[in-house]
Amino acid sequence: MDLTFNADEVAFRDELRAWLAANPVGTAPHGDEDAHYAWRRDWQRRLADGGWAAVHWPAEHGGRGATLTQSAIFYEELAAAGAPLPANVLGLLLAGPTIMTWGTPEQQERYLVPILTAEEVWCQGFSEPDAGSDLAALKTRAVKDGDEWVITGQKVWTSMAQYAKWCMLVARTDTDVPKKHQGLTYFLMDMEQDGVEIVPLKQITGESEFNELFLDGARVPDANVLGGVGNGWKVALTTLMNERSGLAFFLQVRMRQLLDQLIGEAAERGLLEDPVVADRLGDLHLRCEVLRLTAYRGLTAIETYGQPGPEGSLTKWMWSDTNQQLTQLAADILGPDALTAGAPWAFELLRARGNSIEGGTTEVLKNIVAERVLGLPRAGR
């Protein structure tokens, strides 16, 4: 047991802190989503210039070869500095590592650098209207036509599609297979073409972080197949495995900041003396700390055993649950002030409902815990 950072980790953190101090994030533009996104894109360019865009990437690809703990420190410090997630977060976290694992030397040469600089933004074309938690049920078809593939189908929950140059697209290339996760292929699809229509999806906050993607004769050259035809399930798993590490630390620090803000609001209203309010705030503090500690336990498990221990499956579930409780308590403490249109707390309250759905619903996470961690027999589906 040693919950302090070692000399390398402290040096990494101090170098990052010094860089963040010399390169202040600035203030986020409000109200205009495009302006906000441009700000995040600019921020990533600055990170890339400083060599901080993808610390977890190997040095040969422009990263720092950071350890898992250093990556965790990176996200904690970024969040603590009030920085946004880099604009091309899906490229940095998902597309880049997947291309490094499965891509040909030509593909790596072509795609990795523009990901790092946010010159080319990536989106993820996995989910479909009838294939959410059950990804292998996807229906989007890819049919060979000469040395190209012709794509037809619909994707949904595609964030950043309006800014993206490339899409990580999984489509069915063979329907005559015994199991549904066979016959899938992973494509790197150019978003800037006629066969791709992007329709923003208005969410319960009134904003549009996500899009629907209508694919009608979109074309992808053979050279843009990643990891081989018919191998899409395995390649997609590589992407999904990269989805949650690192980000957890960013989100956990963000939640801590939100809780501190709420404590400030409660103090202003003289509610810290209210035993019910204090009890709930104390519970949220406990949950934030458990989340932080459990995330570090998970890191150690991965560093030691190469895979997360039982705690690894629990943090996303606990994070979403805690964020929902936190924002609900804000509504109790602030009353109508938290519920007026445009109020930041109103946004947080509504946005938190998505937390237990995006990136794996809580129900599915519990199934995963029950079956893969606890070894319970597979439930009837």
Place this chain on the structure above:
Amino acid sequence: MHFDLTEDQKEIKRVARELLAARSSWVRVREAAEAGAQYDQALWDELAGLGWPGIAVAEEHGGQGLGAVELEVLLEELGYACAATPFLSTAAAAAAIQAAGSDAQRARWLPALASGEATAGIGTRALCADGIGAQVLVLLDRPSGEAVLATPNDTDVAPLETIDPTRRYATVSGGDAEPLGNGGATAVAAGDRVRAAIAAEVVGIARRALEMTLAYVKERRQFGVPVGSFQAVQNRCAQMLLDTESARSTALYAAWAADAAPERLSEAAALAAAAAADGGRSVTASAIQAHGGIGFTWEADVHWLYKRAQLDAALLGGARRHRATLAALAAARVA
């Protein structure tokens, strides 16, 4: 950053698990409990012979010279076994006296506690675990939070029959208590060590309840399938794991902080106490529920764990007061 046991600590855990599986089966626990809250004397003699009660006591006082994390490991395993011994109180009191006692207090109590010749009680005047038969008591009910020492010679220690007969409880009345060392912050920290120790025991209790439940729901069949294949049962088990691991993360943190980062101990102990007090009760209650009708019978052993978890929560003073402490700490940081 390494949030896991060392190889040596894992070895202690493995040895403890094997020994207790062999020596403290449910049959033995049940015999001791049904005999009217008797301790398993043979087991206690063996543990004392191995030097376990003095694991966190310095070698100069006859202990093993190890630390709070090693103590946490043993407490988890003793909790897992629900062993009918005064280990929790004796080892925790020894750790508290080692950390905060005066030279005279250390010389007087540590060699006897480390060797198991003497046993201790911990808790409050209203509820003192292992108080019957103990030669020294570490009491935690001062409003200042300071732990204090009392002896049965100076106070009136009376048996208290609780719902948990795997351990002897007492009430303490009258008489004077003496400060631990010079009192003050060191004595408050000693109280935090005791609470961290109780929380560690709860982690073991919760883990046992979860493992017994998993074994049962994989075996028990209804409607032609194991009940563990029903999602409602699975979700309950997943929640049990979440509560157990939350308690473990905080208990390990508190144990680590006790020796390595004393400035973080008061917060870490409050985290561990709050997580354990509520988590232990809900995990063991879920174990009864998931066992169905059999879980409500005296024959199924899960009730011993539920009862121990209830008493440990009471010894911790309940989760609410620790959440209040945490809220105050967080508020002070924000202000």
